[in-house]
Amino acid sequence: REHGAWGLLLVPMVTGAGIGLRESMHVLPVVLLSLAALALFSLRTPLESLLGTSAIKAQTKEERRVVGTVVAVLFTIAVLTLGMLLWAGQNPRLWLIGTVAAGAFGMRERLKKFSRRTRMLAEIVGTIGLTASAPAAHYVITGKFGAMAWVVWVANLIFAGDQIHYVQLRIKTARIEGFTAKLKRGWTFAAGQLMMTIALTIACMFGLIPAIASIAFSPLLFRGWYYFIQKPAPLQVRRLGWNELSQAVAFCILFLAAFSLGK
Secondary structure, three states: HHHHHHHHHHHHHHHHHHHHHOOHHHHHHHHHHHHHHHHHHHHHHHHHHOOOOOOOOOOHHHHHHHHHHHHHHHHHHHHHHHHHHHHHHHOOOHHHHHHHHHHHHHHHHHHHHHHHHHHHHHHHEEEHHHOOHHHHHHHHHHHHOOOHHHHHHHHHHHHHHHHHHHHHHHHHOOOOOOHHHHHHHHHHHHHHHHHHHHHHHHHHHHHOOOOOHHHHHHHHHHHHHOOOOOOOOOOOHHHHHHHHHHHHHHHHHHHHHHHHHHH
């Protein structure tokens, strides 16, 4: 049900780790980080069910016992793995990254409750927390939180933000036909695509990323611009979700390959 969110968590982690492994081969820290992140992310649904704040609630005594056990196991995994990463003052910047991620998730929930108009903004804010897995993975491998950590974070955040905007646009304009009508409703998305192109150009010009790395964003930009001229077709939301997950995997592979070739 949340395959998009899983992609927004795991793809940044893989890109951050992949680029970090070019500088260091400290694999154990990223394994521990992955276990902690997966445990914490998996913890949300059963915890909401136990607390009764989600659509699916644990109602009977047996259900609450089972869900409570799952919550306890996941929480234990998260505490143990994070404890190993932070033991004796190790990886102190993880505290900062975790604080930013937690703040983003908290702001997301507030924006979702504020108004229907702020729901897309809420999802984009939430991606700040999910994509924080990229600099975290890079940091625990290299021991440095420098320019490259920021680059992988921002690159994944831009990619994820574009994906969320595109999916929302497709859902809201499913019955709209014609280039002019689509552009009228989706001009903010088109502006975002243009801004992303400009940002990538500047990043390549100033050497923040290898010029070839812009190729990783090419499929995303193509499908975004193609939307405005493609022929009308029934919207299949599930297929749209899986297509976007495929886009994320392609981005991850191309981004890592580009860095390998570019430097």
